[in-house]
Amino acid sequence: MNKFLLSFFIIFSVLFVNAQSPISKQFESSDDRFPVFSICSNLQGKELEECFYNEVQQIVYHNFQVPEYLKKSQYSGVVKVLFEVDATGRFKVIVVNSNNEDLITETKKVFLNFPKIAPPTYNGTPTYSKFNLKIAIPLVSPEENAAVAKAKKENININEGLTELDSIVYKRFDNPQFTSHLGIPFSHSYYAQFDAAINKIGSNNHTATKPYTFAEVEKYYNFQKVNASLMKNKSGWWGRKVFNENLAEIQGEGYWFALNFLFNVQGGISNPSKTDYTYVNTRALNFKGGLGSRLNFTTTFYESQGRFADYYNDYARSIKPSGGNPAVVPGMGIAKEYNSDSFDFPMADANIVFNAAKYLDLQLGYGKNFIGDGYRSLFLSDGTSPYPFFKIDANFWKIKYTVNYMWLKDVRPDVTVEKTYASKYMVNHYLSWNVSNRLNLGFFESVVWTNTNGRGFDANFINPIVFYRAVEFSSSSKSGNELLGLTYKYKWNNQVNLYGQFLIDEFSTSDIVGGDNSWKNKLGYQLGVKYFNAFKVDNLQLQLEFNHVRPYVYSHSEPITNYAHNNQSLGHQWGGNFQELVLLGYYTKDRFYANAKFTIGTRGFDFADSGANSNYGGNIYRDYDADRFADTGVKVGQGNKTSIFISDIQVGYLVNPATNLKFFGNFLFRNFDPTTNTATVYKNQTTWFTLGFRSDVFNGYFDY
CATH class of the missing domain: 2.40.160.130 (Capsule assembly protein Wzi)
Known part of the structure; x- marks a missing residue:
């Protein structure tokens, strides 16, 4: 049953992949508010969104430890993480997908040390929101990611290691039926x-x-x-x-x-x-x-x-x-x-x-x-x-x-x-x-x-x-x-x-x-x-x-x-x-x-x-x-x-x-x-x- 749920959420995760960031978002409506890190508390709208993305990437980049044996072997890959910020502002890992168990363990360890932040809201009421994070191995700094996104926007041909699957866009599930x-x-x-x-x-x-x-x-x-x-x-x-x-x-x-x-x-x-x-x-x-x-x-x-x-x-x-x-x-x-x-x-x-x-x-x-x-x-x-x-x-x-x-x-x-x-x-x-x-x-x-x-x-x-x-x-x-x-x-x-x-x-x-x-x-x-x-x-x-x-x-x-x-x-x-x-x-x-x-x-x-x-x-x-x-x-x-x-x-x-x-x-x-x-x-x-x-x-x- 656990393997079924793992596979299922990797295939059907309810997410949004942004071309400017390896983090996907769930917020699309102007009535919603992103989770708020303390450093982002004076921001609103698009600026708040970008600040949230940047803080998540910074925390991961500065705390994630790639095992030495993977560095020596010049390992290259992507760790995919489905996580949420709940109604109390806590980060929770739902699923980690990687072909290396040590990378999965390290990912969970990093998220345990995430700070508690102001939760997302919907119509003014605290709620939860799911996100998808792609961690490139070797690690890529948020600044490098931003440069790649800017170059892509300007039609500069840079090999950023992304695939067609990485460009799929997901939205918040709003009961379209x-x-x-x-x-x-x-x-x-x-x-x-x-x-x-x-x-x-x-x-x-x-x-x-x-x-x-x-x-x-x-x-x-x-x-x-x-x-x-x-x-x-x-x-x-x-x-x-x-x-x-x-x-x-x-x-x-x-x-x-x-x-x-x-x-x-x-x-x-x-x-x-x-x-x-x-x-x-x-x-x-x-x-x-x-x-x-x-x-x-x-x-x-x-x-x-x-x-x-x-x-x-x-x-x-x-x-x-x-x-x-x-x-x-x-x-x-x-x-x-x-x-x-x-x-x-x-x-x-x-x-x-x-x-x-x-x-x-x-x-x-x-x-x-x-x-x-x-x-x-x-x-x-x-x-x-x-x-x-x-x-x-x-x-x-x-x-x-x-x-x-x-x-x-x-x-x-x-x-x-x-x-x-x-x-x-x-x-x-x-x-x-x-x-x-x-x-x-x-x-x-x-x-x-x-x-x-x-x-x-x-x-x-x-x-x-x-x-x-x-x-x-x-x-x-x-x-x-x-x-x-x-x-x-x-x-x-x-x-x-x-x-x-x-x-x-x-x-x-x-x-x-x-x-x-x-x-x-x-x-x-x-x-x-x-x-x-x-x-x-x-x-x-x-x-x-x-x-x-x-x-x-x-x-x-x-x-x-x-x-x-x-x-x-x-x-x-x-x-x-x-x-x-x-x-x-x-x-x-x-x-x-x-x-x-x-x-x-x-x-x-x-x-x-x-x-x-x-x-x-x-x-x-x-x-x-x-x-x-x-x-x-x-x-x-x-x-x-x-x-x-x-x-x-x-x-x-x-x-x-x-x-x-x-x-x-x-x-x-x-x-x-x-x-x-x-x-x-x-x-x-x-x-x-x-x-x-x-x-x-x-x-x-x-x-x-």
């Missing part, structure tokens, strides 16, 4: 922190397509200011990395990188339970950065093992894939058996975002997307496991237009051939239009098809502005699945937003207006309201949402072209044939937070998995042409009507804002009450308490 086109990790709890600012200040924003980019949000919400307010006064390396910063960070001329370990380590107890305890053990490595002002990227690999409450384990096993693996963990992916009673479920996500023009972002990703202003989305939710996609975002005038090309999988045994899962494809586009300062309307269209007759990714749907319904009908109306939708958001005032969605699956006008509750009325709608700074309490957001989805929505005549991926619905996680009311609350105070969610729902399940008239429209993987319950009189809750109540309360503390690492306690109560108990649907009541640490960088849904 906050102004980048990188996506903000989508967590309902995190997004609630800036929803109020967007609503209060913005009138020409588009909040339905998520994840947001930092560039979209920073116009309304000062990430830098909020981040600075959360910083703890930690001068030591471990304190800063645990509570304030990225594990490693670097910023230079036109580029930046950050590396972090992410964690989800938690343990709990549930009742009833087939095991003694529940747990999740996730370790992840995230690397992100930017090259130039237009290209940003992030990539994360997760390695996880876990065991959940019984109801959740049972659901994961009920949607297992073909091939022998026991489960699909919702939102994560296919799981292997682990220790006979647990799951092993690796996951990865990655995104490359290119800001092609002022109004245009192109994104190549492997992850999830979300369309809507609510807790749920009827159009496209983030409840599935990740998938590859290519997304185009055009944001101009009063319009934001998003096109998303997606590559999906059907992992059922019915369609698996030669141990290979079946491929399916989806394209959707969403146009968001700010009609006025208060009203936003959105128009959604999506089509799903599969690789029938070697169709592959059908070129008919590549054009990003074509009307998919017409193309799907002309290319193969029976092998594609079309969905249409409408959204709205109305700003009642600075504290209240109204929002909603209306979904039409397989548009059939005559059946919709027929009035006989035809099974072809495959409709869904959402109504919601958000209340910001509720009851005049800062940072308290309340939300009430109602979702209603009729039977057979998201299904299709060919189950492979249903609206799903990896046995999980791409729309609402419950599939079809349900309605629910959700009340949510989010509150933050400094680093403390509390979230609460209450769900009251009704679902209609099947009594049997096969047979005539046995499909009541809740299972979106069933063929509704062969065994649907009825043609008319179809209503939400038909079949095995089940009442659901779920309360989910979490309180916690934000450990590190850089990784959104939280220490939390969570309590979930679930009551599941069907009309009739069957092999897969049966009455049960669950209490589940969990305690742990989690990097909150994506949503986890346990309300099934």
Whole structure:
């Protein structure tokens, strides 16, 4: 581990190399002050900076003792030192890099004798600052260094012993992601922190397509200011990395990188339970950065093992894939058996975002997307496991237009051939239009098809502005699945937003207006309201949402072209044939937070998995042409009507804002009450308490 950290800091040290000096600096802003030696106390600005550099070089030059055997052998090299001046004004060596151990020892000895000086400040507050020093062997006096720099400035060709690597310029890491086109990790709890600012200040924003980019949000919400307010006064390396910063960070001329370990380590107890305890053990490595002002990227690999409450384990096993693996963990992916009673479920996500023009972002990703202003989305939710996609975002005038090309999988045994899962494809586009300062309307269209007759990714749907319904009908109306939708958001005032969605699956006008509750009325709608700074309490957001989805929505005549991926619905996680009311609350105070969610729902399940008239429209993987319950009189809750109540309360503390690492306690109560108990649907009541640490960088849904 020590060797890893040593190598890492040599490669990724956050520094600035000045052509006039072998010392690099971290100060770039006029609001900052360099550390102050007593001899420099009457100086300011550039003169103070130069005085600091000179004093460090003088101390090293007059105190560094090169071993005699190296002098005799005419040794030549460079010792690289990463050091800091902490918030108390003390010098601390972080890393010394040299191919000679005696030079490393001598370097540390010299720095132990550095005097205590006035510390650096940021916005008037003492802070720490990192610097990089290159010690040339044989020693070169500061005066000689100054002469070399002057000659170089005057284009005099002097052999100064410097290389191209020595001329690399580093800057203070100032969280450049906050102004980048990188996506903000989508967590309902995190997004609630800036929803109020967007609503209060913005009138020409588009909040339905998520994840947001930092560039979209920073116009309304000062990430830098909020981040600075959360910083703890930690001068030591471990304190800063645990509570304030990225594990490693670097910023230079036109580029930046950050590396972090992410964690989800938690343990709990549930009742009833087939095991003694529940747990999740996730370790992840995230690397992100930017090259130039237009290209940003992030990539994360997760390695996880876990065991959940019984109801959740049972659901994961009920949607297992073909091939022998026991489960699909919702939102994560296919799981292997682990220790006979647990799951092993690796996951990865990655995104490359290119800001092609002022109004245009192109994104190549492997992850999830979300369309809507609510807790749920009827159009496209983030409840599935990740998938590859290519997304185009055009944001101009009063319009934001998003096109998303997606590559999906059907992992059922019915369609698996030669141990290979079946491929399916989806394209959707969403146009968001700010009609006025208060009203936003959105128009959604999506089509799903599969690789029938070697169709592959059908070129008919590549054009990003074509009307998919017409193309799907002309290319193969029976092998594609079309969905249409409408959204709205109305700003009642600075504290209240109204929002909603209306979904039409397989548009059939005559059946919709027929009035006989035809099974072809495959409709869904959402109504919601958000209340910001509720009851005049800062940072308290309340939300009430109602979702209603009729039977057979998201299904299709060919189950492979249903609206799903990896046995999980791409729309609402419950599939079809349900309605629910959700009340949510989010509150933050400094680093403390509390979230609460209450769900009251009704679902209609099947009594049997096969047979005539046995499909009541809740299972979106069933063929509704062969065994649907009825043609008319179809209503939400038909079949095995089940009442659901779920309360989910979490309180916690934000450990590190850089990784959104939280220490939390969570309590979930679930009551599941069907009309009739069957092999897969049966009455049960669950209490589940969990305690742990989690990097909150994506949503986890346990309300099934």
